[in-house]
Amino acid sequence: MSIQTEKVAKKVTLTTIAKMKGVEPITMVTAYDALFAKLFNGNVDMILVGDSLNMSFLGKEDTLSATMDQMIYHTQAVCNGATLPLIVLDMPFGSYTSEELALKNATRAYQETNAQAIKIEGGKERAHIVKALTNNSIAVLGHIGLMPQFLRSDGGYKIRGKDKTDIASLVEDAKALEAAGAFAIVVEGVKSEAAKAITDAITIPTIGIGAGLDTDGQVLVWSDMFGFFEDFKPKFVKQYCKGAELIRENLEQYTNEVKNREFPSKEFTY
Ligand code: KIV
Secondary structure, three states: OOOOOOOOOOOOOHHHHHHHOOOOOEEEEEOOOHHHHHHHOOOOOEEEEOOOHHHHOOOOOOOOOOOHHHHHHHHHHHHHHOOOOEEEEEOOOOOOOOHHHHHHHHHHHHHHOOOOEEEOOEOHHHHHHHHHHHOOOOOEEEEEEOOHHHHHHHOOOOOEOOOHHHHHHHHHHHHHHHHOOOOEEEEEOEOHHHHHHHHHHOOOOEEEEOOOOOOOEEEEOHHHHOOOOOOOOOOOOOOOOOHHHHHHHHHHHHHHHHHOOOOOOHHHOO
16 A cells, blocks of 8 residues: 555645655656646645746746746646645746845745745755755755756756766765755756665655666656657656647647638537
């Protein structure tokens, strides 16, 4: 029997997530609006309102220009649609460059949305910021490995954990975040051996994306996993359906029916 009920029908809390480590894999997907959040409600453990919305929702090239206002707006929408999963607001680039700024923005996130946690990217160098937040009753999901907000400073999206030195560095990052009070850590774009070493080294759950099977949970971006985002498809993305194709086919049918004066037929007319 699952820690959650079979269809994840109870409200997921930080305690639920903590208890799942080593017992049951955690499922997380992104959502940006109430419509999809409602579809995911009760069917996943966590929803991340990721700054990936800047790319898949707003059509920008990367996540860097996402703003706090944007993240709050979308998190409000997601909280309106989903009541059961643990909802995490992703703090955008530049919103946590100091302890004071992080606290100010994360306080906004808590006051203006019903998110139960925020996420920030960064390892040991950001542990003091995580500590400042957790000391002030703000729950933090860490994010290490390939960090999209470091895209320009790193000179591209780089897979991490390819050698012993880098694996050791990632393990240090994870331990520093755990010591600072993070309740879980997203581990993105790392070799599976590195993800395993990180997961084994800490007592809080790891949630992998492009990190193999050995993490305590998995996260995918909804528009990637359902085949709506077609600009590129990273190796780690499994497309569970071809959303974009489905929409195009059905839109074509609608267009033809309108052009041929078949829609609206009597059935759809007052
Ligand atoms: O913004 C996002 O969607 C994320 C996930 C890729 C973890 O950070």
